[in-house]
Amino acid sequence: MRFWCSNDGSNWTWAWKPYIGAWVIAAVVALWLWRAGGWRADVPVRRKVALAIGLVLLLGGTDWPLSALGAGYLVSAQMVRQVLIVMIACPLMLYGSPPALGEWLDATPMRRRIVRIITTPLVSLPIAVALLFAVSAPVLVDPLIKTQLGSFALDIAWISAGFLIWLPVQPPTPMVPRLRGPIAIIYLIGVSVAPLPVAFFMTWAPTPIYAVYELAPRVFPTFDAQSDQELAAAIFQVAGGLVIWVQIAVRFVRMAGGGGAAGGPRFRGTMVPSNVSA
DSSP: OBSSOOOOOOOOOOSOOOBHHHHHHHHHHHHHHHHTTTTOTTSOHHHHHHHHHHHHHHHHHHSTTHHHHHHHTOHHHHHHHHIIIIIIIHHHHHHHOOHHHHHHHTSSHHHHHHHHHHTSHHHHHHHHHHHHHHTTOHHHHHHHTTSHHHHHHHHHHHHHHHHHHHTTTSOSTTSOOSEEHHHHHHHHHHHHHTTHHHHHHHHHOSSOSOHHHHSSOOSSTTOOHHHHHHHHHHIIIIIHHHHHHHHHHHHHHHHHTTOSSTTSOTTOOEEOOOOSOO
């Protein structure tokens, strides 16, 4: 049993190999959320369900088999992990997080300043995209993913990018989103477009760009490294983009029905200060 997934060069096997680090992190987060009131009786069911699904996806994306496949064998599996956690688990966990988290973030002037900075779209999106570019760069992926600590650092980087991406539009309750209405939709369109150069580079590269995946033992004999890389690019573009556009569609429908910005006219987009009062 190992702490974290990494590329150890061994042949792939379907024998279950849980990673201690993934289970410890999921257990600690779940325990804190439970003690903070994430599953109290008075919490809306939709928030409790969102929080539970987010936690399950977080564990599923960091434990065997998906994490093992993504770290040592298939870059397409690595992209599935990123879509599941960055695009689905992170916003679900932010949506379902208990009020105690938002209140803690607003408890001191220093925390309020930090939150105000990281929820500014011109700060959060460039940093998040830079992190996603970095964890996709072969010059970093090839050496780091070979060790448990390096692979852990890569995973923490792109998980952090996921939370940074969603904080401006989906902060913890009871904080007010910095972006609402049409401005939030424009921001999410930017989120869907900004990381695409990574996928384009993977699609059009004439040879595999990652040595670790090119030289890894084949999970499926007929599925070579070039096909794996092209599938990874498709997953990143299509699946990742689809999740964001579902969010955009839901927000547009709510906005059209007058629910996009509480107490305001329809189709009015605002950028508001970060605070805990609605």
